[in-house]
Amino acid sequence: MKFANVLKTLRHSLVRASCLLLLFALASTASAQTPVFEIEIREHLFFPAEFEIPANQKVKLIIYNRDPTPEEFESYELNREKVIVGNSQGVVFIGPLKPGEYPFFGEFNLKTALGKIIVK
Amino acid sequence: MASIRLFLTLTLIAIIVLVSFLSSLRGYRESMSEAETLFDMQLQEHAKLLSLISPSTNTSGAAKLLEELVLPKQGDLELSAESLIAYQVFDDQGVLVMRSVMAPSVAMSPLEVGYSDRNFSGYRWRVLVIHNPDEQRWVMAAQRLDVRYELAESVILEAVIPTVLSIPLAAVLIWFIVGYGLRPIGQLAQAVRSREVSDLSAVRLDNVPGELTPLTLSTNDLLRRLQSSFNREKRFAADAAHELRTPISILKVQIHNLLEEMAAPSATLQELQLSIDAMGHLVEQILVLNRTAPDQYMVQFLPIDLYKLAQEVISSEYEAILEREQHFDLEGSSAIIRGDATALRSLVSNLIANASKYSPNHARIRMRIAQRGTRVSMLVEDSGPGIPAGYRERVFDRFYRLDGDRHASGVSGSGLGLAIVKHIVEMHSADIELSSSKELGGLCVSIQFDAAETKQEHKGILT
Amino acid sequence: MTDAVVIVLREVLEAMLLICMLMASSTAMGYRFRWMALALLLGVCGATAYALRLEQISMAFEGFGQEIVNSTLLIAIAVLLAAHNFLAVKQLKDSKYRIPYGLLLLVFAGTVSMAMTREGAEIYLYGYSYGVLADNMSSVFSGGAIGMGIGLSIGTFFYYALKSLPRNKRLITCCVVSLVLAAGMMGQAALYLSQADLLPSQGALWDTSNVFSESSLVGELLHAAIGYEASPSLTQVLLYLGSILTSLLAMFAAWFLYRKPGSGDAGDAR
Structure with missing residues (x-):
C-alpha cells in the first residue's frame, strides 16, 4: 500500500499549501488602503479613455457597463480580462505597476473600445 | 481503425x-x-x-x-x-x-x-x-x-x-473525390476477398493505378506460389494413396494364398492379414478424403432420396453390425436432397461404421431421417461412450483420434472418418453438429441438409 | 469581423490543443472517441449555462464570482491533466494495463467539458449579443467561422502529428503537452485570483512583449500552447512551475511505484 500513502501525503501537502495561500491572500486584502478608480462603458467606448494612476501601488478599478451588451475588459499589458455583462459593473484589481502606459481594450469592440492607463 | x-x-x-x-x-x-x-x-x-x-x-x-x-x-x-x-x-x-x-x-x-x-x-x-x-x-x-x-x-x-x-462544399467534394481515388484499393480487396476458396488464379483488375501495381503483382505472385504448392500437396496425397493401392492388393492376395497354403495358420499371420486390411482401408479413406475435399469438388448435384440411399448402405454394412450383436434401427421416410450419390454413400457408411466401431457389443444404434419444412435432418445416435464436449471440434481434424478410452476397445481406425464426413457435409452446404444423445446416452451426430426445392425433380430420383 | 476572428480563434485554439492532445492520448490508451460525445454535450451545456448565468455568477463572491469560477475550472482542469499524466505513465510502464473506462471518462470528458465551458461561454456571449441581437450576423458569423476554421485546422494537424508517433512516444509527447497546458492553466488561474485580489499581486518579473507581443498571432499561439505571458508576476511563475513540478511528481510516483500485475506483489499497484 506504499502507493496510496504517497498519494495521501501528496494530497495533504497540497491541502496545506492551499490553506497557506488562502491565509496569505486574506492578509494581503486587509492590509492596504487601495485607491479606487472608475471608468464607464457607453456606446462601446471607455470614459475616460485615458486616466492616470499612481505607480507601485495596487489600485481597484470599477468598470461600469452602461450598454445593454456585454463587454470584456482586457489588457495584455495589465494581464487582466473580465467579462462585464450589460448594465452592470465589475471590479478589477490592478498593479502594483511601474510607470508607463498600459493600453486596455474591450475585446468585443476592438475598433472603438480602446483606452489606456498612464501610471505615474 | x-x-x-x-x-x-x-x-x-x-x-x-x-x-x-x-x-x-x-x-x-x-x-x-x-x-x-x-x-x-x-x-x-x-x-x-x-x-x-x-x-x-x-x-x-x-x-x-x-x-x-x-x-x-x-x-x-x-x-x-x-x-x-x-x-x-x-x-x-x-x-x-x-x-x-x-x-x-x-x-x-x-x-x-x-x-x-x-x-x-x-x-x-x-x-x-x-x-x-x-x-x-x-x-x-x-x-x-x-x-x-x-x-x-x-x-x-x-x-x-x-x-x-x-x-x-469543398469538404463534401473532397470527401467524395478522395473516396473515388481510393476505390481501387477497395476493389483489390474485394477481388481478393470475394473469390472462392479454391480459386487461386491471378487477380485481374482494370486500370490498376501505379501505386497499387506492386501490391497487385505481389498478391498475384503469392497466389501463384500458393497454387503450385497446394497442387503439389494435393497430388502427392492422392498419388501416394493411388500408388499404394496396387501393392496393397498384391499383398492381400499373397497373404490370402499364404493362409491357404498353410494347414494351420499362425496367429501372427492372421493379425498380419488384419493389418493389411486396415492399411487398405486407410488408403481408400485417403482417396475418398481427397476426392471429396469441398474446394475441388466439381460434380453436378442430382436429386437423391437420402432415406433410400441409407437403406442401401446399411444393407452392405449390416454384416459388421451383426457380428458385434449390435442393435440397429433406421427410422424415417423418403427425403429428397440434391447431392452426389457416391459422396453421400461414403458419408452414411462412415457414420454407421463410426457408430458401430466405437460402441461396445450389444450397443444400440439408431439412424433417423426426416424432412421438416425445407430442411432434411439425418441423426445418428448410439449408446457408446460419446465424445466429451471439449473434443467435438478436434475430431473433424485429419488423423485425429480420441485416444485413451476409445482405444482401450482396441479398435483400429484411420482417423479420417469424421474428416471425410465434414468434407462431404461442407460440399453439400449442410450443417453438422455433435452432441450427446439424450435417449441412447452416446454420441449424436446431427446433419441438416437443404431439401431439394422443386417437386418436378422427384421424377428423376437417383439413389 | 476581425473582432470575431480574434475572439473565436483564441478560445478555439486553446480548447483544440487540449482536445486533440487527449484524443491522441486516448488512441494510445486503446480507447476510441466515445467519451467525446459526453464531453461535447457537457461542454456545450456548461458553456450555455455559464453564459446565461454570467450576471448572477459575476455578482456572487462580492463581484468576483467570475474570477473564482474561472480559476476553479482552470485548477480542476490542471488537476485532471495531472491525473491524465499519471494514467499515461501507468500505461507506458505496462502496455497491457487497461484504464477503467469510468476513470477515463471522468478524466478526459471532465477536462474537455470544463475547458469548453470556459471557452465556449465567451463565444456564446459575443455571438449572441453582437451577432444575433445586434443583427450583425454576416460580419460576426463569417468572422467566427474564419476563427473556428483556423483553430480546427491547426487542431487537425496537431492531432495527426501526434497520431503519427509510435504509441509510447505519443504517450510521452501527450504528457509533455498536458504538462505545459496544465501549467499555463495554473498561471492563468493565478491571474484571475490576483485580479480578484485573492492572491498577492506583484510587479512583472520580466517583460518580453517586444519579442513576442501577446496580441500577435505568434503570441496567441504561444499563449494557447504554453500559457505564454509577456509580463508575468511572481505568483504566476510560481504556480506555473509548481504545477509542472506536482505533475512530474505524480508521474514519477506512477513510474516507480506501479508494479505490473503478476510481477511481484501486485497489491502495491492498487
Whole structure:
C-alpha cells in the first residue's frame, strides 16, 4: 500500500499549501488602503479613455457597463480580462505597476473600445 | 481503425481552410486599411475646401451653423446622415467660427495638425486638423469611426463570405473525390476477398493505378506460389494413396494364398492379414478424403432420396453390425436432397461404421431421417461412450483420434472418418453438429441438409 | 469581423490543443472517441449555462464570482491533466494495463467539458449579443467561422502529428503537452485570483512583449500552447512551475511505484 500513502501525503501537502495561500491572500486584502478608480462603458467606448494612476501601488478599478451588451475588459499589458455583462459593473484589481502606459481594450469592440492607463 | 479517406479529407480541408482563410483575412485587413486611407483622403479634401471658403471672422459672436443643405431628403439616404462629416472652423485665437450641426461646440481635438482618434458626442471619431496660415484658420473635419468601419466592411465582407461558404462544399467534394481515388484499393480487396476458396488464379483488375501495381503483382505472385504448392500437396496425397493401392492388393492376395497354403495358420499371420486390411482401408479413406475435399469438388448435384440411399448402405454394412450383436434401427421416410450419390454413400457408411466401431457389443444404434419444412435432418445416435464436449471440434481434424478410452476397445481406425464426413457435409452446404444423445446416452451426430426445392425433380430420383 | 476572428480563434485554439492532445492520448490508451460525445454535450451545456448565468455568477463572491469560477475550472482542469499524466505513465510502464473506462471518462470528458465551458461561454456571449441581437450576423458569423476554421485546422494537424508517433512516444509527447497546458492553466488561474485580489499581486518579473507581443498571432499561439505571458508576476511563475513540478511528481510516483500485475506483489499497484 506504499502507493496510496504517497498519494495521501501528496494530497495533504497540497491541502496545506492551499490553506497557506488562502491565509496569505486574506492578509494581503486587509492590509492596504487601495485607491479606487472608475471608468464607464457607453456606446462601446471607455470614459475616460485615458486616466492616470499612481505607480507601485495596487489600485481597484470599477468598470461600469452602461450598454445593454456585454463587454470584456482586457489588457495584455495589465494581464487582466473580465467579462462585464450589460448594465452592470465589475471590479478589477490592478498593479502594483511601474510607470508607463498600459493600453486596455474591450475585446468585443476592438475598433472603438480602446483606452489606456498612464501610471505615474 | 485509422482511415486513409478520413485522414486525407480532414487534412486537405484543413490546408484549404488555413490557406484561404488566412489569405482572405489578410485581404480583409489590406482592404480595410485601403478604405481607411480613402476615408482619410476624403476628410482632407473636405477640410481643405472648407479652409478656403469659410468666413474670415466670427462676426455675429456665435459660431455659424453649417446646415446640411446638400442632402436631398433625410429619407432618401438613411446612412448619409451618419456618414456625414462634422466640421469645426477656429480662428487663430482658438475661437469657434463655424461648425456643422453634428459637431460639438467645444473643440473636437486639440489644435494640433494631423489625424487622431477621439471620443466625443458618444462616438469615436477620426479627426483631421489642418491649419491655413494665410487665412489664419484651423479647420477640423471628423467622421465617425464605427460608421467608416461599417461602410468599408459591408463592401469587403462581400468578398470574404463566399470563401467561408465555399468550405463546406469543398469538404463534401473532397470527401467524395478522395473516396473515388481510393476505390481501387477497395476493389483489390474485394477481388481478393470475394473469390472462392479454391480459386487461386491471378487477380485481374482494370486500370490498376501505379501505386497499387506492386501490391497487385505481389498478391498475384503469392497466389501463384500458393497454387503450385497446394497442387503439389494435393497430388502427392492422392498419388501416394493411388500408388499404394496396387501393392496393397498384391499383398492381400499373397497373404490370402499364404493362409491357404498353410494347414494351420499362425496367429501372427492372421493379425498380419488384419493389418493389411486396415492399411487398405486407410488408403481408400485417403482417396475418398481427397476426392471429396469441398474446394475441388466439381460434380453436378442430382436429386437423391437420402432415406433410400441409407437403406442401401446399411444393407452392405449390416454384416459388421451383426457380428458385434449390435442393435440397429433406421427410422424415417423418403427425403429428397440434391447431392452426389457416391459422396453421400461414403458419408452414411462412415457414420454407421463410426457408430458401430466405437460402441461396445450389444450397443444400440439408431439412424433417423426426416424432412421438416425445407430442411432434411439425418441423426445418428448410439449408446457408446460419446465424445466429451471439449473434443467435438478436434475430431473433424485429419488423423485425429480420441485416444485413451476409445482405444482401450482396441479398435483400429484411420482417423479420417469424421474428416471425410465434414468434407462431404461442407460440399453439400449442410450443417453438422455433435452432441450427446439424450435417449441412447452416446454420441449424436446431427446433419441438416437443404431439401431439394422443386417437386418436378422427384421424377428423376437417383439413389 | 476581425473582432470575431480574434475572439473565436483564441478560445478555439486553446480548447483544440487540449482536445486533440487527449484524443491522441486516448488512441494510445486503446480507447476510441466515445467519451467525446459526453464531453461535447457537457461542454456545450456548461458553456450555455455559464453564459446565461454570467450576471448572477459575476455578482456572487462580492463581484468576483467570475474570477473564482474561472480559476476553479482552470485548477480542476490542471488537476485532471495531472491525473491524465499519471494514467499515461501507468500505461507506458505496462502496455497491457487497461484504464477503467469510468476513470477515463471522468478524466478526459471532465477536462474537455470544463475547458469548453470556459471557452465556449465567451463565444456564446459575443455571438449572441453582437451577432444575433445586434443583427450583425454576416460580419460576426463569417468572422467566427474564419476563427473556428483556423483553430480546427491547426487542431487537425496537431492531432495527426501526434497520431503519427509510435504509441509510447505519443504517450510521452501527450504528457509533455498536458504538462505545459496544465501549467499555463495554473498561471492563468493565478491571474484571475490576483485580479480578484485573492492572491498577492506583484510587479512583472520580466517583460518580453517586444519579442513576442501577446496580441500577435505568434503570441496567441504561444499563449494557447504554453500559457505564454509577456509580463508575468511572481505568483504566476510560481504556480506555473509548481504545477509542472506536482505533475512530474505524480508521474514519477506512477513510474516507480506501479508494479505490473503478476510481477511481484501486485497489491502495491492498487
